[in-house]
Amino acid sequence: MDDRQNAEKLPAGGAGDFAAELKYQSGFGNHFSSEAIAGALPIGHNNPLVCPYGLYAEQINGTSFTTPRSANQRSWLYRIKPSVTHEPFKARSPAHGRLMAEFTQSNSSANPTQMRWMPVEIPDEPTDFLDGMFTMCGAGSSFLRHGYALHMYAANKSMEDCAFCNADGDFLVIPQQGRLWVTTECGKLAVSPGDIVVLPQGFRFSVSLPDGPSRGYIAEIFGAHFQLPELGPIGANGLAAPRDFLVPTAWFEEEPRPEYTIVQKYGGELFTAVQDFSPFNVVAWHGNYTPYKYDLSKFCPYNVVLFDHADPSIFTGLSAPTEKPGVALLDFLIFPPRWFVAEGTFRPPYFHRNCMNEFMGVIHGGYEAKGGGYPGGACLHSCMTPHGPDTKSFESTIALGDDMGPRRESGTLSFMFESALIPRICPWALESPAMDHDYLQHWIGMKSHFNRELTDIK
Ligand SMILES: O=C(O)Cc1cc(O)ccc1O
Ligand SMILES: [Fe+2]
Numbered sequence: 001m002d003d004r005q006n007a008e009k010l011p012a013g014g015a016g017d018f019a020a021e022l023k024y025q026s027g028f029g030n031h032f033s034s035e036a037i038a039g040a041l042p043i044g045h046n047n048p049l050v051c052p053y054g055l056y057a058e059q060i061n062g063t064s065f066t067t068p069r070s071a072n073q074r075s076w077l078y079r080i081k082p083s084v085t086h087e088p089f090k091a092r093s094p095a096h097g098r099l100m101a102e103f104t105q106s107n108s109s110a111n112p113t114q115m116r117w118m119p120v121e122i123p124d125e126p127t128d129f130l131d132g133m134f135t136m137c138g139a140g141s142s143f144l145r146h147g148y149a150l151h152m153y154a155a156n157k158s159m160e161d162c163a164f165c166n167a168d169g170d171f172l173v174i175p176q177q178g179r180l181w182v183t184t185e186c187g188k189l190a191v192s193p194g195d196i197v198v199l200p201q202g203f204r205f206s207v208s209l210p211d212g213p214s215r216g217y218i219a220e221i222f223g224a225h226f227q228l229p230e231l232g233p234i235g236a237n238g239l240a241a242p243r244d245f246l247v248p249t250a251w252f253e254e255e256p257r258p259e260y261t262i263v264q265k266y267g268g269e270l271f272t273a274v275q276d277f278s279p280f281n282v283v284a285w286h287g288n289y290t291p292y293k294y295d296l297s298k299f300c301p302y303n304v305v306l307f308d309h310a311d312p313s314i315f316t317g318l319s320a321p322t323e324k325p326g327v328a329l330l331d332f333l334i335f336p337p338r339w340f341v342a343e344g345t346f347r348p349p350y351f352h353r354n355c356m357n358e359f360m361g362v363i364h365g366g367y368e369a370k371g372g373g374y375p376g377g378a379c380l381h382s383c384m385t386p387h388g389p390d391t392k393s394f395e396s397t398i399a400l401g402d403d404m405g406p407r408r409e410s411g412t413l414s415f416m417f418e419s420a421l422i423p424r425i426c427p428w429a430l431e432s433p434a435m436d437h438d439y440l441q442h443w444i445g446m447k448s449h450f451n452r453e454l455t456d457i458k
Helices: 391-400 439-443
Strands: 024-026 032-035 056-061 074-079 115-117 133-141 146-155 162-166 170-177 180-184 187-191 195-199 204-208 214-222 245-248 260-266 269-275 282-287 292-295 316-321 328-335 338-340 357-364 378-381 407-409 413-419
Touching: 133 214, 133 357, 133 378, 146 328, 146 413, 170 357, 180 195, 187 195, 187 245, 187 292, 214 328, 391 439
Parallel strands: 162 260
Antiparallel strands: 024 245, 032 282, 056 074, 074 282, 115 378, 133 146, 146 214, 162 204, 170 195, 170 214, 180 187, 180 204, 195 292, 245 292, 260 269, 316 328, 328 413, 338 407, 357 378, 357 413
């Protein structure tokens, strides 16, 4: 339990601190409701002729109107001014240049090589969350509502007088260094390394960096939303529990904001629209389409208790499905601190070739295979590209022989995204100074242990 109790969380800060005052609602996919002023939420009516306090009613739909009820997602926001009250959208100048939402032969590369990137440098020049984001790889198209993009970010300053709105897809953000204070239309979320936050398509949000230098990972999915995985024979409990997902409570600001900019990502390009008020003017809301956060230390891992190595799908925290049962558009797998107890078993991740595509990152500590990993770095093993324990891990595991005993891997937290869609790599990711060109060296020197006399398995 020690990692969970001592989970590295930064102090909450003093009076007036963003995080200290926050209240959340708990649950996954619930029909939530919240009001910042008592009586602001119309009861028994979504769209009254006149809303309480003269608020405007506005619906945000995260699924088509006609999506079956079990998957339908929408919320009603009661706001001081409607979102439409803004100047025309214009292409942002300068253009961003390192974001992609449609992966084609002309803008990105097919490359099956095992790839690893060292931890990303945080820039010296003032850079906010939006400008600090860059796409690493992805597949499919936002326009066709099928695919994903994997981004990283490295930033050092808060977004000011501007909110981001992603029309392309849902973001799942994984801070690795530095807290994120995220203001959304549904309220505020304080997110620390070790937490994740999901910002669904279309919600306006602004990110402050209370710790300055910050970096992390962002997965974006087009045309799907994350769900909790089925538990099958695991039973009714285990892995990520619905009640550990936290949803904000209504918070609003009403002061005029003469030059407030909405930056809309649409087809991977950025557009800006100026308005004279804050988009965070929602006094009350209700619905099941909301941002949410999750503390990864709450994840309850299951695994083998006698022998062999479970497939990593046992670590699925959230899953965005395709139309094929059991085939993910993007699974999010959590590798938390845990016990290794399997007897007579080669415990590190096995040698593997997968029809799926695997992208990994490290939040803290290391990862026991593939030349280790570094916090803030990343690696990609695409469809059918071999990977597995590096020479050193293989030899040292074999050398330990039978008497490994139960061993606790502490102080570690890493994750993997797994997708059926083959990623294309962005040119700036291939040319990045963080690219580890020696990655394959980790498997050099694997020697043959083939011996016709060795007939028993241990
Ligand atoms: O390290 C990896 O690449 C991920 C991974 C984990 C695991 O437990 C088994 C196979 C596998 O590919
Ligand atoms: Fe794998």
